[in-house]
Amino acid sequence: xxxxxxxxxxxxxxxxxxxxxxxxxxxxxxxxxxxxxxxxxxxxxxxxxxxxxxxxxxxxxxxxxxxxxxxxxxxxxxxxxxxxxxxxxxxxxxxxxxxxxxxxxxxxxxxxxxxxxxxxxxxxxxxxxxxxxxxxxxxxxxxxxxxxxxxxxxxxxxxxxxxxxxxxxxxxxxxxxxxxxxxxxxxxxxxxxxxxxxxxxxxxxx
Numbered sequence: 001x002x003x004x005x006x007x008x009x010x011x012x013x014x015x016x017x018x019x020x021x022x023x024x025x026x027x028x029x030x031x032x033x034x035x036x037x038x039x040x041x042x043x044x045x046x047x048x049x050x051x052x053x054x055x056x057x058x059x060x061x062x063x064x065x066x067x068x069x070x071x072x073x074x075x076x077x078x079x080x081x082x083x084x085x086x087x088x089x090x091x092x093x094x095x096x097x098x099x100x101x102x103x104x105x106x107x108x109x110x111x112x113x114x115x116x117x118x119x120x121x122x123x124x125x126x127x128x129x130x131x132x133x134x135x136x137x138x139x140x141x142x143x144x145x146x147x148x149x150x151x152x153x154x155x156x157x158x159x160x161x162x163x164x165x166x167x168x169x170x171x172x173x174x175x176x177x178x179x180x181x182x183x184x185x186x187x188x189x190x191x192x193x194x195x196x197x198x199x200x201x202x203x204x205x206x
Contacts, residue, residue, distance in 0.1 A: 073086075
């Protein structure tokens with residue numbers, strides 16, 4: 001079963017692409033240089049060269065986008081740690097934007113499940129539905145999101161497709177009066193639900 005055309009889905013820092021303002025997009029630059037933060041990346045994969053590249057690019061993204069609502073994304077070879085594509089010029093709030101030519105060519109010209117995607121979330125939210133759909137549709141081996149408040153998550157689609165819209169509706173349910181969860185809590189609960197229902201994988205590194 002297919003998740004759809006790769007160009008259709010790009011990473012987004014909010015559920016359902018609903019724009020909202022956040023005052024939490026400031027990055028503690030000293031913290032992201034710390035040993036504590038560095039250690040979060042040591043077990044993302046079994047390849048330390050890849051882990052170090054993810055950490056290096058995460059610091060660069062968070063420094064570049066500090067205090068903004070903008071997102072960067074790159075694709076990393078899961079064996080060599082080489083950066084095969086980078087997009088760091090999006091001016092769309094909470095969205096990396098449509099993939100540029102290098103991103104599209106990297107997805108087209110590299111074997112399925114050989115790339116790791118990395119992007120930042122100014123909203124400080126964990127992975128959202130559009131993030132996971134993008135991972136599945138683009139056949140990334142793994143995806144990583146780093147938040148502006150210092151959290152690090154990995155995620156991976158399962159073998160049962162779903163839409164970003166359905167994920168967003170589930171988040172909305174948990175944010176409603178019956179549950180009254182915060183957006184962050186609602187996304188976490190939805191991730192737990194979708195782990196059971198759709199076989200997704202996700203993890204926070206602490």
